[in-house]
Amino acid sequence: xxxxxxxxxxxxxxxxxxxxxxxxxxxxxxxxxxxxxxxxxxxxxxxxxxxxxxxxxxxxxxxxxxxxxxxxxxxxxxxxxxxxxxxxxxxxxxxxxxxxxxxxxxxxxxxxxxxxxxxxxxxxxxxxxxxxxxxxxxxxxxxxxxxxxxxxxxxxxxxxxxxxxxxxxxxxxxxxxxxxxxxxxxxxxxxxxxxxxxxxxxxxxxxxxxxxxxxxxxxxxxxxxxxxxxxxxxxxxxxxxxxxxxxxxxxxxxxxxxxxxxxxxxxxxxxxxxxxxxxxxxxxxxxxxxxxxxxxxxxxxxxxxxxxxxxxxxxxxxxxxxxxxxxxxxxxxxxxxxxxxxxxxxxxxxxxx
Numbered sequence: 242x243x244x245x246x247x248x249x250x251x252x253x254x255x256x257x258x259x260x261x262x263x264x265x266x267x268x269x270x271x272x273x274x275x276x277x278x279x280x281x282x283x284x285x286x287x288x289x290x291x292x293x294x295x296x297x298x299x300x301x302x303x304x305x306x307x308x309x310x311x312x313x314x315x316x317x318x319x320x321x322x323x324x325x326x327x328x329x330x331x332x333x334x335x336x337x338x339x340x341x342x343x344x345x346x347x348x349x350x351x352x353x354x355x356x357x358x359x360x361x362x363x364x365x366x367x368x369x370x371x372x373x374x375x376x377x378x379x380x381x382x383x384x385x386x387x388x389x390x391x392x393x394x395x396x397x398x399x400x401x402x403x404x405x406x407x408x409x410x411x412x413x414x415x416x417x418x419x420x421x422x423x424x425x426x427x428x429x430x431x432x433x434x435x436x437x438x439x440x441x442x443x444x445x446x447x448x449x450x451x452x453x454x455x456x457x458x459x460x461x462x463x464x465x466x467x468x469x470x471x472x473x474x475x476x477x478x479x480x481x482x483x484x485x486x487x488x489x490x491x492x493x494x495x496x497x498x499x500x501x502x503x504x505x506x507x508x509x510x511x512x513x514x515x516x517x518x519x520x521x522x523x524x525x526x527x528x529x530x531x532x533x534x535x536x537x538x539x540x541x542x543x544x545x546x547x548x549x550x551x552x553x554x555x556x557x558x559x560x561x562x563x564x565x566x567x568x569x570x571x572x573x574x575x576x577x578x579x580x581x582x583x584x585x586x587x588x589x590x591x592x593x594x
């Protein structure tokens with residue numbers, strides 16, 4: 242019988258634990274400044290991570306207040322077991338250890354940041370109030386680069402190889418393609434919209450889809466040619482979109498529905514419309530594509546779609562005015578520890594008495 246040393250045994254044990262790690266779903270709740278956490282494996286709510294006081298609390302206007310305001314954007318790194326949370330009013334990115342639920346550090350990146358995204362050991366944060374993308378080293382919180390743009394960027398996504406970043410604008414029709422190594426803009430496209438706050442990359446990396454919230458359309462971009470494939474109408478207040486089970490799901494906030502589309506051909510085809518609660522916003526598919534999770538902004542709920550038949554199978558009560566949602570593969574090995582840590586009372590400073 243072959244004998245193993247302690248380091249090998251420890252490595253095998255770690256590997257075994259990770260293979261049974263729990264997937265989580267996070268929602269960013271803007272009005273009560275929390276992040277709701279859902280156990281994606283057993284479809285139960287874990288709890289709410291408090292990052293600030295609710296919007297109605299007068300202490301948030303104190304010059305001494307140290308909590309977050311307008312918890313809004315999310316990104317998850319499976320390699321780091323880490324969640325990045327953007328708050329738009331306090332100009333911050335909070336880094337959370339997904340294994341424990343504890344806050345690791347807070348980084349201030351500039352006026353009115355919107356969304357973060359991890360790529361090759363960096364976090365790119367669109368800072369739309371200062372017309373730049375802040376590139377952050379998540380290990381120490383240092384801002385290593387500011388990529389200056391002609392207008393405030395809304396969102397960033399990356400190609401599957403990480404070589405190019407795709408950046409939309411929240412203020413004009415510019416769309417920038419950036420070399421992630423040099424941080425140089427290699428091409429600028431023109432969108433049929435002046436407000437494109439969300440975009441996402443297809444699982445095969447061949448396309449980037451850009452949502453235009455102001456005019457209710459989506460544009461598809463070919464990542465090989467860096468050209469527009471098509472722009473098509475999706476509906477009033479089109480918010481976020483995700484890919485799952487060879488389909489695309491687009492939240493249409495102004496019509497309380499999710500449109501389900503085919504993709505990969507020259508012309509996109511509408512396959513189905515799913516009725517939602519009030520103002521669907523953030524949406525993300527599970528790693529295996531079996532489920533899609535989304536939030537309803539004005540209902541304060543999250544719901545789950547079974548992508549095999551596109552039926553809604555579950556609903557959760559979450560925080561107030563949810564915005565972004567993200568699925569986190571193998572987020573933790575200890576859900577009870579996460580629940581314990583996020584349930585602890587958090588004290589935020591207010592006015593001196």
